[in-house]
Amino acid sequence: MGMVTEAEYRRISPADFFYRNRDIAGFSNPTRAVYSAIREFVENSLDACEAIQTPPEIYIRVTAKRPGPGTIPYSLLVYDNGCGVPSSKIPHCFGQVLFGSKYLLQQTRGTFGLGGTMAILYGQITTNTPAKILSSTGGKWVYEYKLFIHIERNEPIVLDGYPKRFGNKDGWHGTVVEICLTGDYPRAEPKVLEYLKRTAVTNPYATITLADPKGRLYRFRRVTTRVPKPPSPTKPHPHGVDVETLNRLIGLATREGCNDLLRFMTKYLHRVGKGTASRFLKVVGLPPDTDLRTLSPSDVVRLAEAMNRFDRFLPPKADCLSPLGAQLLRIGIEKELHPEFIATFNRRPSTYSGHPFIVEGAIAYGGNFPPGITLYRYANKIPLVYDEASDVSWKVVRELINWGRYRVRQDAPVAVITHICSTKIPY
Ligand SMILES: Nc1ncnc2c1ncn2[C@@H]1O[C@H](COP(=O)(O)OP(=O)(O)OP(=O)(O)O)[C@@H](O)[C@H]1O
Ligand SMILES: [Mg+2]
Known part of the structure; x- marks a missing residue:
C-alpha cells in the first residue's frame, strides 16, 4: 500500500491573495510599482474631488530615502483637496483590501476597492514602514492615522497613539497619503510624466504638481474651473441582471418590506414602469401580485433570462455617467x-x-x-x-x-x- 499523505487545507485572506499575486494589481517590478502607486493615489484623488465638484489640486512628492542608483526606498506623498474620508472609515479604506465607497452603479475611476490599498501593501512589504493618512471631510477636526495592513487577516492595524486629531479652523477638506516603498523612480519617470500629461488632457480642470526626487517641479495647470457634472448612482437595468443580482435585489426588497413582484420591478430596477412590468410579467407567465418570497430558484433563473431578452424595456439613462463634453x-x-x-x-x-x-x-x-x-x-x-x-x-x-x-x-x-x-x- 502506498503512503497516504495528509493534504493541508487552509484559507487565505484577500490581502494575502494580492500579496502573493501583486503583479495582477500592477506591482510586478520596482519600476512598475512606483508608477502604479502614483497612478492609484492620483486616481483616488481625482475621484474624491469630482465627488464634491471641486477643481482638483493634487500635489505629488517623491523623495529618495538614500542615494541611488537602482532600486532604493522612496517616500511618496499625494495630497488632494477632495471630499476626505470620515475618520472611522480611514483604517478600512487604507488598511483593508476590497473595501471602498465605489461599489455603486455609477461612473468612477476606481471600481475594485484595491488600487490605493495595494500601493500601501506594497510599501509595507518592501520597507516595513506604516502608511500615514491625514484627512478631513471639512468638519471640526483633521485626523491623522498611521497604520499597517495585517495581510494574513486583511485588517488594518492602527498604531498606538493614533488617530491624532488637529483643529480645522479653515474647514479644510482633503486627504494626504504618505508611504515608503522601494522602487526605481528614474526608470519609472518617463511613464509617470506621460501618464500625468495624458491625465491632464481629460482633466483640464485639475492642477497636478509633481515634485521629483531631484527637486524638479512639473506642473499641469488647470485652464478652467468647470468640473463635469458628477454622476448619480443608478439601479440595475433588467437587460444587465443575472441570477445573482436578481437574488440580491429580491433579498433587499423583502427586507425592506416589498414582497409584490410588480412593485419590485418598478422600484428596484432601472427604468421599469408599471405598464412595462405588467406586459413583461404576462410574457413570463407570472401573476403581477406574486409574492417574492414564493419564487423558486428556477423562477428566478426564468425571470433573469426573460429580463435580458425582453425588448420593450426603456434603455438605461446616462445620468450615472459623467462624460467630459x-x-x-x-x-x-x-x-x-x-x-x-x-x-x-x-x-x-x-x-x-x-x-x-x-x-x-x-x-x-x-x-x-x-x-x-x-x-x-x-x-x-x-x-x-x-x-x-x-x-x-x-x-x-x-x-x-x-x-x-x-x-x-x-x-x-x-x-x-x-x-x-x-x-x-x-x-
Ligand atoms: N484621496 C482619497 N479621498 C477620499 N477617499 C479616498 C481617497 N483614497 C481612497 N479613498 C477611499 O478609499 C477607498 C479604497 O481606495 P482604493 O484605491 O483601495 O479602491 P477604489 O478606489 O475604491 O477602487 P480601485 O481598486 O479601482 O482603485 C475608496 O473607495 C475611497 O472610498
Ligand atoms: Mg482607487
Whole structure:
C-alpha cells in the first residue's frame, strides 16, 4: 500500500491573495510599482474631488530615502483637496483590501476597492514602514492615522497613539497619503510624466504638481474651473441582471418590506414602469401580485433570462455617467497638445448589456506629437496605456480608415483621442 499523505487545507485572506499575486494589481517590478502607486493615489484623488465638484489640486512628492542608483526606498506623498474620508472609515479604506465607497452603479475611476490599498501593501512589504493618512471631510477636526495592513487577516492595524486629531479652523477638506516603498523612480519617470500629461488632457480642470526626487517641479495647470457634472448612482437595468443580482435585489426588497413582484420591478430596477412590468410579467407567465418570497430558484433563473431578452424595456439613462463634453475635451487637448486644428464629437448614450456608455472623441492635427498617427485612449477619464493593439479604436485607426483618402500622409502629425465612459468597462 502506498503512503497516504495528509493534504493541508487552509484559507487565505484577500490581502494575502494580492500579496502573493501583486503583479495582477500592477506591482510586478520596482519600476512598475512606483508608477502604479502614483497612478492609484492620483486616481483616488481625482475621484474624491469630482465627488464634491471641486477643481482638483493634487500635489505629488517623491523623495529618495538614500542615494541611488537602482532600486532604493522612496517616500511618496499625494495630497488632494477632495471630499476626505470620515475618520472611522480611514483604517478600512487604507488598511483593508476590497473595501471602498465605489461599489455603486455609477461612473468612477476606481471600481475594485484595491488600487490605493495595494500601493500601501506594497510599501509595507518592501520597507516595513506604516502608511500615514491625514484627512478631513471639512468638519471640526483633521485626523491623522498611521497604520499597517495585517495581510494574513486583511485588517488594518492602527498604531498606538493614533488617530491624532488637529483643529480645522479653515474647514479644510482633503486627504494626504504618505508611504515608503522601494522602487526605481528614474526608470519609472518617463511613464509617470506621460501618464500625468495624458491625465491632464481629460482633466483640464485639475492642477497636478509633481515634485521629483531631484527637486524638479512639473506642473499641469488647470485652464478652467468647470468640473463635469458628477454622476448619480443608478439601479440595475433588467437587460444587465443575472441570477445573482436578481437574488440580491429580491433579498433587499423583502427586507425592506416589498414582497409584490410588480412593485419590485418598478422600484428596484432601472427604468421599469408599471405598464412595462405588467406586459413583461404576462410574457413570463407570472401573476403581477406574486409574492417574492414564493419564487423558486428556477423562477428566478426564468425571470433573469426573460429580463435580458425582453425588448420593450426603456434603455438605461446616462445620468450615472459623467462624460467630459466637447468643450472640456477641446480645451484639454489644446492645453496639453497645442494642435493647429481640433474637431471633437460626442456620441449619444448607448447601451451594452444593460450598462449605458458614451463615446466621445477628437482628432487633432499639427500639435507637438510625433509624426504619424498617435492614439490617445481613455476610459472614465483615465488614460489607457496597455494593450493598445487589442482596442477597437486601434483597429479602426490603424487598419480600417484609409487615411490617404482624406489626404492625410502616413507621417502627418495627427492625434486621435477616444474616450469611453461607462459603469462597466471591460478592461
Ligand atoms: N484621496 C482619497 N479621498 C477620499 N477617499 C479616498 C481617497 N483614497 C481612497 N479613498 C477611499 O478609499 C477607498 C479604497 O481606495 P482604493 O484605491 O483601495 O479602491 P477604489 O478606489 O475604491 O477602487 P480601485 O481598486 O479601482 O482603485 C475608496 O473607495 C475611497 O472610498
Ligand atoms: Mg482607487
